Amino acid sequence: MELTCLAVDDEPLALDLMRSYISKVPYLRLLQTCSSALEAMSVLRNQQVDVLFLDIEMPDLTGIQLLQAMGPQKPAVIFTTAYPQYALDGFTLDAVDYLLKPIPFERFLKAVNKVHDWAQLLAPQVTLQPGQHGANGKESEDFIFVKADYKTLRINFKDILLIEGLKDYVIIHTPAKKIITLLSMGKIMEKLPEHTFARVHRSYIVSLPHIESIEKSRIKIKDQEIPIGDSYREEFMRWVESKNL
Known part of the structure; x- marks a missing residue:
């Protein structure tokens, strides 16, 4: 199962690290990187994003404020920040994980594996039953x-x-x-x-x-x-x- 990703951070080096980490995980596909939360809002309105890697301390609009502005149908959010004091706010807003900079690849992988496992669990499980079809012509599900x-x-x-x-x-x-x-x-x-x-x-x-x-x-x-x-x-x-x- 492929997961599309958006990385948001005002630090170019942090975005470079996210690009590198995402490229190493076979089931992740980077759609775009953004240097501000306002830029990310535009992308989120127009593209399907499964995983949002989100910095917190950014100019104009923080990552917390961006998450608060999203509706119920939001992507899985993984915060990437140097500030541990926002952890409680992040989890209150249903963030999947909270990664503290500098982020080791092993910790990054643990967070994205959590999202991937959750996505697979929520995907409907199909059992083959010849002659029965669902709304889209696929074999029906139990x-x-x-x-x-x-x-x-x-x-x-x-x-x-x-x-x-x-x-x-x-x-x-x-x-x-x-x-x-x-x-x-x-x-x-x-x-x-x-x-x-x-x-x-x-x-x-x-x-x-x-x-x-x-x-x-x-x-x-x-x-x-x-x-x-x-x-x-x-x-x-x-x-x-x-x-x-």
Whole structure:
């Protein structure tokens, strides 16, 4: 799995070191280096960045301020700084690691391996099941990993009853519990097999095999009633009609 990188530092020698270190790691690809946080903001708006190597003490805008300005969908951040006093701030802002200059390559490698392992863990695991395909024509998946309660949880598709959207989060309903994770409805829908799940409302995705009944504009699954949104009704009812005897 390749990870794209952006290095931000106002010291040219520090950027040279990041270029050298990144070039030594096969799964890292350097997109660009920036000498200021303001320059980095422009890059982040226009390019997909997986890992951000970020200095803290920079003119005009600090690395901490740049991270605070980012939305929830931000890259993995590894701080690279000469100032240990910002470590608590960095981890409060969910930085993956905090590297103190001068940075040994072994310490750099440990930090990027952490990001790489995490990315692989969150990538959906595929099991080959001939004849079943997901939304993008790929072989369907048996499960996904999601981050919740400071853990990474495996959730089998067959255990999902429905998924409820709540602003920037989704609530995954299973028979045993509800799992809340930071994820958009559109993003999780991309990971679900289309033959098993359907979006029936702006705020709801349902597991088709778990539907117990459909009445007027409501779907019943266990003790939950899910509304069918106007913009989703036609497609969903076509699926219902295809199952009618």
